[in-house]
Amino acid sequence: MKILNRFLLLLIITLAFLQSVQPQDQSGFISLDCGLVPKDTTYTEKTTNITYTSDGNYIDSGVVGRINDTLMTQFQQQTWNLRSFPEGQRNCYSFNLTRNRKYLIRGTFVYGNYDGLNQLPSFDLHIGPTKWTPVSIRGVGNASIHEIIHVLSQDLLQVCLVKTGETTPFISSLELRPLNNNTYVTQSGSLMRFARVYFSPTPSFLRYDEDIHDRIWMPYIDEKTTSLSTDLPVDTSNSYNVPQLAAKSAMIPENASQNLNLEWTLDDITAQSYIYMHFAEIQNLEANETREFDITYNGGLRWFTFFSPPKLSITTVYNPRPVSSPNGKFNFTFAMTGNSTLPPLINGLEIYKVLDFPQLETDQDEVSAMMNIKTTYGLSRKISWQGDVCAPQSYRWEGVNCSYPDSEPPLIISLNLTASELTGTITHKISKLTRLRELDLSNNDISGEIPAFFADMKLLTLINLSGNPKLNRTVPDSLQQRIESKSLTLL
Secondary structure: OHHHHHHHHHOOOOHHHOOOOOOOOOOOOEEEEOOOOOOOOEEEOOOOOOEEEEOOOOOOOOEEEEOOHHHHHHOOHHHOEEEEOOOOOEEEEEEEOOOOOEEEEEEEEEOOOOOOOOOOOEEEEEEOOEEEEEEEOOOOOOEEEEEEEEEOOOOEEEEEEEOOOOOOOEEOEEEEEEEOOOOOOOOOOEEEEEEEEEOOOOOOOEOOOOOOOOOOEEEOOOOOEEEEEOOOOOEOOOOOOOOHHHHOEEEEEOOOOOOEEEEEEOOOOOOOEEEEEEEOEOOOOOOOOOEOEEEEEOOOEEEEEEEOOOEOEOEEEEOOOOEOOOOOEEEEEEEEOOOOOEOOOEOEEEEEEEEOOOOOOOOHHHHHHHHHHHHHOOHHHOOOOOOOOOOOHHHOOOOEEEEOOOOOOOEEEEEEOOOOOOEEOOOHHHHHOOOOOEEEOOOOEEOEOOOHHHHHOOOOOEEEOOOOOOEOOOOOHHHHHHHHOOOOEEO
């Protein structure tokens, strides 16, 4: 089953096999055509009927581009445009969602020689402050697709492209799909898709609306196996909602007396894995026929015993705890029991690698405050003001210092916006930075009053408001008391 190792490179290429479908509910879908202009543009992609919108409302930076015209017929429409990031080390998309919700997040990258340089880019992709995956483009006309199943720790999700060398990061499309929180449960971390296959000789990829969650399934049959299929509907109403076309086909060994074997190799030998196997009996068994098998892996380790797939109904078998292999290799054996008269079968397989998130995100209340400060003063021009405010430390926002308490989210302790062309009054959102010790708003064009809320910021010890000629320098009484007690200095 080594073909699984090439899975990501094949998904989007030659999708002419996909047929037009009738629209279904896309509630909760976020489908971004990156670089689509103008930013209020929407369209329906003809092979999936997915509605795509511009990414312009989710990011403040980047340059729009378009792949070479000669390549467009090979790809779906959402990959014709792209957004590249020649400036800044980290550029991030921001989504206001709901914490603790589970999403499938998919980034698609088609270089298409958009810049005329014929120079294949490589860069990193991050979720918040944590590296998700490297992205390496292997050919001008190749696609790279990366998926992760991720539970939000905050209401704000940030997907970032990070420059790691001389080439320019870019992205073609970014898609978010809500999932049932009772599925793909892990002890820790998120799940990076390694492979998702169904067992059919028909060379057709499946995605929405065959799959209501818009997961992409790749067909697979090898030379030592054969396939079964049925025209009868299969009950797929368990939490995983396997597509009907996947449920209605299955793989069995070519020699019915032999075991069924599946094998793959992970590129990271230290990786922890979760494996989801989907089964349904799709043959009409006679009274004297039985299908029952044991599942073992890597030399006899027990996975499941005496398993009989239910008739025309999907059951999903998975490991509740992550598994690993010392050399990254997995070999699963499906062997008939002594009671069985029929060979083992399998309808669908999903393989994921665990990605842990050791770096905590900045406190959400403080992030919200900083996003409001950014909007109030029009600071989108600050290229570093993207992604997590404090983490990782190497990408901390310009003018911001943070504390990093053990096992707790980072906190903002100083904010320096000197000479940042600030106008208007001093925003009350600054008061939400409850751990702030130093604030520098000097040499701007701030007007209005010095706010009294500064007196209530108990950790604040230094405020610099000098160089703001329009500012009324009258000091509120409560703030004057802090100054006189020498707990705070006002410049």
